[in-house]
Every structure is written in C-alpha cells, then in structure tokens.
Amino acid sequence: MIPHEYAHLAGVTSPIRVCTRHRFRSGGAGMVPPMASDAPAGQAADEARRLKLYAYLDAREHRRTYLWIMRLFASTLLADLSAGEVSAALSPAERRGDIAAGESRVENVITRLKQLVEWGNLVAGRREVVASSIAEFQHGSVRYQVSKLGVRVQRDVDELLRTTEGAREVSRELLPAIAAGLDELLARLSRASHEHGRDPHSDTAAKAVERMAEQVTTLFLQHGELAATVRDFYAYLGQVVTRYHLASAEISGFRNLLVEYIQMVVEDVLRYTPTIAEILTRDEFSGATTHLLRLLTPSGSLGRDVERARGRAAADWRELTDWFVDRPGRPSQVTALREATARAIGTLLATVKRATSGGGPEPGRRAELLTLAKWFDESTQDQAHTLAAAAFGLHPARHISPAPEHDGDDEQTPWADGPAVDVLVTVRSRGERTRGRTSRILDNPLGREQLLAEARNADARHAAAVAELASSGGRLDGVTLSADALGTLCGLLTDAMAQRERPTDEGAAVDPVGGLTLRLTPRTGNTAVIHTSGGRLEIQDTAVEFSTSHV
Template identity: 80%
Template sequence: MRDHSGDEARRLKLYAYLDAREHRRTYLAIMRLFASTLLADLSAGEVSAALARAERRGEVPPGEARVETVIVRLKQLVDWGNLVAGRREVVASSIAEFQHGSVRYQVSKLGVRVQRAADELLRTAEGAREVSRELLPAIVAGLDEVLVRLARASLEHARDPRSPAAQRAIERLAEQVTTLFLQHGELAATVRDFYAYLGQVVTRYHLVTEEISGFRNLLVEYIQMVVEDVLRHTPTIAEVLTRVEFASAVRELLRLLTPAGSLGADIERARGRRLEDWTELTDWFVDRPGRPSQVTALREATARAIGTLLATVKRATSGGGPEPGRRAELLTLATWFDQATPDQAHVLAAAAFGLYSARNLLPAPEHDADDERTPWADGPVLDVTVSVRGRGDRGARGRTSRILDDPLGREQLLAEARRNDARHADALAELADARGRLDRVTLSPDALDTLCGLLTDAMAQRERTTDPGESGDPLGGLRLVVRPEPGHTQTIRTHAGVLQLQDTAVVVTPLEAGA
C-alpha cells in the first residue's frame, strides 16, 4: 500500500526554499537559472559564475556566489527535492576541480512546476483578472468539431488503422481535443481568479466613494455581460455533454487517442485523454443531484456580490442610523502611528483607544486572610462578568427575562421590609431620646448607622469646614445639626467603640412642622 501521507510531505518540501528565512533570494536565483533552460545540466562552478553576475546586479546578497557556498545551497535544494544530483566524466587538473565539475545538477519535474508557479504568482497583478468570455462560443464550436473529427477518424481507422489518412484524422482529432481543453482550462482559471478577487473586495465593510463607483460599474456592467454569455452558451454545451450517444463517443475517442505502446504508469497524459477529464468538463457545465455545476455557483456568486455591493452603497449613503464608518479617520491615525516615535506611539495609543494603566474602580473586596502582607497577585480573585471582559460595558444583553409570580418570595420581601422599617423607627426613637445628652448614652448599632447617615448628609451641605450643616429625616421627624465649635470634642459612644469629633458639636432636635 502506498504511503500517501509520506508522499504528500515529500512534495510539500518542494516549497521550502520559497519560505526560507535565510538565503531565499539565492535559492530563487538558482531555481530560475535551472528552470530557464530545457534539460539544464549545470555544475557548481557554472552556477557560481551565473550567481556572480546576479550578485553584481544586486539580485543576490554579497558572498553567495562563492563555489563553497553554492555547493551548500545546491545540496540543500537536492535534499528538498527541487534538484537532482548526477555525475559525468570530466578532465580535471586537481581534486577540487574534479569535485566541482564532476557533480552535475538537474532540475526535477516537480521542481520546475513549483518555480514556474512561483514566478507566475510574483508577476500576477493584485487587481481583477479579465474573464475570457469569448472562449464560451469557442467551446461550443469545439465540441461540435470534436464530434465531426471523431466520426471521420473512426471511419478511417476502421478501414485501415495504419493508413496515412487514418493517422492524419487521429492527429487532427487530438489537436481539437487539446484545443478544447486548453480553452476550458483558461476560462475556468479566469473565472476563478476574477471571483476570488471580487470576494475579497465586496466583503470589505468600508469603501470610499471612488471604490464604490468602480465596483458598481464592475458588477452592474461587466458581470452582467459575463453572466449573459454564460446563460446564452451553457444550455448548448450542456445539451451536447448530456447526450446518450456522447458517452459512447468519448469511449471511442479515448480508444483512438491511446498510444499503441505503453507510456508507463508515471506519465502524465495531456488533458482530454482520460475519462476523468471529460467528467470534470461535464461537471463544470451540468448540474448533478447534490452537486451543482460551476455555472450555477457563478450565478449565485454574482447575486451575492451584487447584494453585498448594494448593502455597502446603502450603508455609505444612508442619512440615518449608525455612522457608515470611520475609515478615513483610521487611516489618518495609522499615518500618525507610522510617523511617531515609540514614546509618542504609546501616548497616541493611550489617547486613541484608552489603553491606560490598569485601574480597579470597584470597592476593595473584604480581606479573607489574617496575613495583611499577602501580595495582591496571590490574593483573592475578583470575578469580572463576560460583558465587561468582551465589550467593556455592564449593559444587559439579550431579551429581558420573564418575571415569575412568586407569592412566597414576595411575602418574604415584604416581611423583611417591615422589619427594616421597624428597626429604622426604633433607631430614630433612640436618637430622639438621646437629644441633649448624646455624649452620655451608648448607641445601638442601628442608631449609630442612622446617626452616621444624618451626619454625612449634614457635612455634605457645608461649603467650608467652618460653616454649619444640617440634615433631617422627614418621616422620623428628626433633625441633626453640625456646627464648628473650637475647643469642644463631641463624643459618641457605641458598643463597638467611641467616635470623637474634634472642634465640632452635634445637636439632635425634633424636626419642625412643615420643614
């Protein structure tokens, strides 16, 4: 059983030199040298001479043209599978010359494919690629011509397979089949490249006015012509490919184009010489159950692209709703970052995105240990809700939960509220009884809490520390006055300790009616 995973790993190593962290330019120069000539058979010295010329032009780094360095690079390419090492007899005057001249290097078939694809990728423009829609009528005519030439070749082959007329008919049939598949391959490649470019553009959220205008013409005018040509010619092509007699015609064609002698199992046949090639051609134009054709995918992609463009135009020209975007501002900010020094970039990031130092604005959690010297990193963890972590706000998300009727819980809350009201009333009564002798009584915890609340409100009313302040509880009929009194210390005793207010007098009196 063949190890497909091992074969796949071996083939993927052919791309290693394109992503090499070091010496990538040298590897590219060497592979271009081997791929530029048919049956290239070069020694390390010949490669070194070619790299020396490239080094003078600045195409490779200095020092890479030395023979010792070139040998290391060539051996690495051999290990990756891009080159194949061989030997031939040479006349040499020294061992070093023999080593440099006897070892010859040739490029492998897959290595040529990789280098050719890399050069094509580097030459490809970033913009859209024009769809070769003129190939559609050529494919229609090519299918008809294939059937005509197939009938003629079958007739001549039946008369005399070795006659010159039969050989010429088969050659003309092979020419037409090759032309047909080259046309279809070019059409499929241009359609795939064009819609790949279109997909990366229309999915952008922000487009400037010039881009919207250009893409509008591209979608509404150009794609409309492409889709119209596809819809006009596809039914004819699909009708030919789905004929019952077409399957038998393909089998006859494959029989005639199969060479008499075996080419070997590893020979890659030209397109159109295998049944899989014709199946792929049919699947491109004809829908099958559960497998839509590429023509159907093209129509759906066009509809999605036009819909996305219309949504983009609506979003950019709408007067209401959220802002269309801040693309121009972000580009300006990016320019500032590019021109800023590291220190300025930190300040700019803090001002633009609020990336200040960490701050915790919540009250400190209760300390749950006796060791007050525990570092904060080793202390208790404060849970942060998902909305705060992900979106930076505490607003609720989703629909509001339905309120359930809980009579028992409602009664418990009402009872708790009544108990709190009773405790508050008792605290007010205790403070009312202590008026005039606040420094001679011991207050309960509830009375102290009420007194502290009134005291806080009274102090908040003062503009200066030398001004008096007052607060009151209208429902309890109690008023508290705080006034400065130098030399006097107000003492308030509680079960938990003693509170002393220096240079201050606190007076509790009944609240006047109507106040």
C-alpha cells in the same frame, strides 16, 4: 583525462578516464522494487516528500540564493550545470546585491546545491570531464539537473510573484469556442469512425486522428484557462465583499464591476452553457468519447508512468462534464458560479450603499477617525494626552470607577504598537455608542394556544396521578402504579428525603395542587415495596404513609 602526476591519488598508476553512472532515486528498469506497505502510509510518505519541494521558499537563510539557483535551472531546457557554472552565473547577481555577499563562492554554492538535492528540487549526477587538477575534477564532474516536480514548483512560484492582486479578467470568449469545438469534434469523430472502419491504416484516417487530437488539446486548454480565470476572479470578489469600508476612489470601480462586468459574465454563462451541457449529455457523445480515447491512446506508445495531456483519459472528460452539468446531490460549477454571483452582487450593493450613504441617516465618521489617527501620529506625548481628552472626554477627574485591569503594556510602547481594541460598527460608522434597541416580542396566537393546551394536559395528568396515589389508601404494596403516578411519587420522595438531616429523622412532603402529603418514618426491619408497570421499588428500613387534605 587526469594528469599522470595525479593518478596515484586515484589509486591507479596510469592515466585514466573517469566516468561514473548516474544514481537514480526512483523508477527505471532493474531497480529493486520497494517493500510492500499499506496504501495510506505510502501515500502520506509521498505527500511529505513532495511537500519538501517547497522548503526552499520558506528557508530562514539563503532564500534569495535558492530562488536564483532554481530560476537558473528552470530557465533552460535540459539544464546540466556544475557547481562552478552555477557560481559563475550567480556572480553578477551578487555584484548587484540581489543575493548576499559571498553566496557565489563555489563552496557555498555546493552546499546550496546539495540542500536542493536533498529537498528533491535538483538531481545530482556525473559525467566525463577533462580536468587538470583534483579540485577541477570534483567541481566539474558532479552535474546537477532540475527535477520535473522542481521545475513545476519554480514555474508556479514565478507566476505567483508576477501576479497582481487585482481582479483577473474572465476569459468569456472561451465559452462559445468550447461550444463550437465540442460540436465540431463530435461531427469530425463521426466521419473519422467511418474512415477508420474502412481502412484504419490509410493516410486519411491518420490525418483525421491527428486533427482530432489537436481539437481535444485545444478544447481542454480552453476549458482550463476559463476555469482558472473564473476561480481567480471570484476569489478576488470574495476578498472584496468582506471589506466593510470602501475608499471614495474605489466606489466607482466597484460600481462598474457590479453593473457591467459581472452582468456580462453571467449573461455569457447563461447563453452558452446550456448548449455545452446538451452536447455533453448526449447518448452518442458518451460512446464517441470512448472511441476517441482508443484512437488517441495507442497501446504501449508511452508506457504507464507518463503524465499524458488532458483529454486522453476518461476522468478528464468526466471532470469537463461535471463543470457544466448538474448531477443529483452535486451541483455543477456553472450553478455554483450563478449562486456566488447572486450573493456577491447583494453584498457588494450593500457595501457600496453603506459607503455612499454613510451607513445611515447621519454622516459617516470614517474620514473623521482617519484624520484623528493622523493627528495622533504627528503629535507629541503631551499633545496626544490633550487630544485624547478633547476627542473622547477621557478626563482623569471623570473616572469614578476602579481602574481597568492592566493589559500588560507599558508606557514605553507607542500606541500604534499596543494591543488593538475592537470598535463597534455603530461607533465606527455613525458615532453612536448604543448597542441597539431591544427586540420586539412577537404575538403568536397559535403558539400561545398550543402552550395552553399542553399546560392543561399536564395538569390533568398530574391530577389523575394524585388521585391514583390517594385511592391506594396509604398501602402502596397492594397496587401497581402507572408511569405518571410513579413520577409524582418520586418527586414527593425526593422532597421528603431532602428534609432529613440524618437517616433516623422523619421527613414529609406535600403536593400543593392535589393536597397529597407523603411522610417517611424510619422503622428498622420494615421494607416499603412499591409496584409499578416498569418494575418494583423497595425502600429499606422505612415506612411510607399517605394522607390527603383539601386545599
């Protein structure tokens, strides 16, 4: 209730009870439907709206405050908090120094809550309050709840912050559980179909459906956990195989990873996945899952806009099947896992071998380079110059080439903060400055004979084209040239025209192989016409003459 002395501020003359309704952003009965638009534009807008849910994680200011507020809302079911309650909850964090000073003040909390509402992480609403002042009414009547997508984002964020960067153990024990669960589910579904066909409303049929729902949920939870652990483990494995150098303390761990753990994972996959794939590809299993979906999804039970548990849609079962079963043009995840394991084992073996052998017959230089870097870090400027000269031989008197182009650095920038220089693998591992030997030229008799045959064929075609031009007697307007003869003629025309500095000059070109000479003579009013199998070539104000000579 608002006290009587404050009632005139609300535009009334008697005590009132203020109750405002929630304002819904989307969905719900009685809402005005959105305007029709093309699907891609609507999908892009929905993606942009959802991606704004992550904005508070990369906020330039007050990121810690946003995190504490979202953790507060995500830690309680059906959290319904006012700005004052959030402010009181943030006070201990401010005293500990977890958030900046002043962030627990109500006016700052209101600003942060409104920003989270704008991003979509929170939803604002109102409820009845009993207040003794307008300020208390304003702070208490506006309530905030976390949105469904907002709590999911915060849950993923907290899980990510808790996750270590090391390898994640693959839940291998779930493979036999999935195989046994599928087999039992198929048998139970066969019995339940018989009971449901006799009396679908009996207690026995209802208990059978409930038991199958439990098995389906367990099955997909097991598969989801297995798929997640496999993805995380192989992501870590891909991160490891990209490393060129391994520390001595890491070598034994990676050996165990190769010899023991990966082998166990692959053995379990090879042992259990054929059984799972065989069950999923049975003809009876396809019909059984269709009947199972009808039993587990009664019409009109939860409505359309509800995110159902996995296993209640045909797409879920297709995804499960695709994880274990190969299809034409699309290998399964099991096949991809085996291929990735083979590549990872080969790469890790090469990495461990390189790390233990020093990269070649000579000892590796990694330890020496690290020691040298430590000396540079601990030395003064004069000592660093002396150390560089002693280590690399970079004495000033030995620089006889021009100075290199300035890289934009200055003498005030420490070497550790300057631009990085790529070091060759041979220098890094063996201390060698050579870039490797020249590759051998391989002898290919078959390729050589093929090239010789092609050259002989080209020479024969060229000789035939020269003979065809020579047989015309210098009068090209009376013959029709072949494609090879036209090519040879065009080459001679190009050379002859290139010799003329002005259009009124003469030009000549000689074919050194066939002894054919072409001469171009300027002649006003004369048009040289050349007929070919592909058309007719006309050269204006020019006379074309041929002559042959034996060379």
